Amino acid sequence: MIVVDGRTDREKLFELLKSGGECSELDFKETLDFSKKIDELDFVKDAVSMCNRYPGGYIVIGVDDDGNPSARAEDTNWTQFDGAVLTDKIRKYVQAPLTAISQLHEVDGHTYCLVCLLSLEDGLLVPFSKLGQTVDGKGRQIVVFREGEIVRRDGAQNRPIEYSQWAEILKQHDACVRKDESKRMDTLVDNIIAVLGEKGKTPPLVYGMDEEALVHSLEACFEQKENEKLSRFIFQVAAEFQDDADAINGLAGIGAYALSYCNDSIFEKAADALYDCYAAIDDSKADSASKSLAVAVACYELGAQLVRMKRWDLIAPFVNRQSPSPSHFIYASWIRDCQVRAVNAGLFNEAGSGMMITVALDNATNHPIVAPDCGLNMGSDASAHERYLDLLCSFDFLYCLCVFVAGVGTGLAYPACCFYSEKRISNVASQILGGDPKARRELLPDDDDDKIAMCLRELYRLASNESLQKDSKFYWGFDPSRVLRKFLQDHPEQSDEQPPDMFSYNNPDRDPNNTSH
Incomplete structure (x- = not known):
């Protein structure tokens, strides 16, 4: 891919x-x-x-x-x-x-x-x-x-x-025609929203609305706290997923806007509906792998919004949902189950889940509804994409850490972020693992720092090994945030024989910009 x-x-x-x-x-x-x-x-x-x-x-x-x-x-x-x-x-x-x-x-x-x-x-x-x-x-x-x-x-x-290619060729042009036609409808919807807003009412939420019009309607409903209407719409969108995998963008959009408006109740309902869609995927169907990938992408987009809004308290409950597998192998995180299905179906190359972040970025660029206030679209400034890429990598790191620390099951998480520069997670690493434990307690309230440090070592060894073995060209373990080493030093391993220090930013022979291994 x-x-x-x-x-x-x-x-x-x-x-x-x-x-x-x-x-x-x-x-x-x-x-x-x-x-x-x-x-x-x-x-x-x-x-x-x-x-x-x-x-x-x-x-x-x-x-x-x-x-x-x-x-x-x-x-x-x-x-x-x-x-x-x-x-x-x-x-x-x-x-x-x-x-x-x-x-x-x-x-x-x-x-x-x-x-x-x-x-x-x-x-x-x-x-x-x-x-x-x-x-x-x-x-x-x-x-x-x-x-x-x-x-x-x-x-x-x-x-x-060739003649046989014309249907595929015209698909994008037809989409542009529909988009142009919808602009006139958007103007009408905007006028309706304005009138209803003056009367204290909100516009309708109907599946199949143009994405831009849907955004306007969602904003009005969240501003006026129309939770019942939003809840009904969540169930309506989720019901469409079996026939239309693109419906997942609607669920992710509702969840992302719920976070922007600090509406935890609607976010939790959107997350529950997303999980139900995942659980209902029929592995015997030809589209099961693509639907699993769509769910994983939606999870990453919601995760990016969780990081942007600094909702550390919601990340672990979101990612540490087990896979409802009927077999003996139960993944600690449903997100990992979705990734494995996509890899096994050949949707990713041998780099495996490292492609997860790229796919999520591309989808958010084409569907800005899942990334409110991030400024994403195909013509947006490159800095907006860089910032969103940082959010995706940061979520991936925290998702893996939460699974390593508090996940229950036979499958751990895979750090896709190791295929990107370690600098992309520096900000969130400083916030979670720095001297102020408040964010850390919000992220993992039931686990002490000794356990977090132990699992962080395991996670970093996996990320470092993967970055080397898969030749990702990015060395993990340099610790550009300058906080991980101190956190681990403050919480040493309970062992008579200490393993080599995985962080080496004090080593003058190691240059983080040197990609040689």
């Missing part, structure tokens, strides 16, 4: 390199030299082909077909891959606002360029507006693409479009 989310950061590069190989959304290139016309034309064709398959894809320059560093890239002129330069090259041959986003990365002495190519929002295909032609070393004409030709990425190749 390749999530095309517009990111070109270091973490995204590592995720793509571990994806298992080229596919419709990913192309590996050993090198490019734009002083050669053929290389420029080949890049333009690849870029346009990728944009013609919604939502787009990535090109990684500097690697072989297996994603390994290429020796051929050593003499590459990396300055030629500036995003503006790449965009200009593409737009010379198309009459559409296609854009390339690029970023250079230096890893273990090797340079990579990560290029993101996003499709047009309307999903319409882009034909070439000019002939792409050059001459080879023997003076022969080479035609790479022709005016009016439409090519589309298919697996690891560029192919002309």
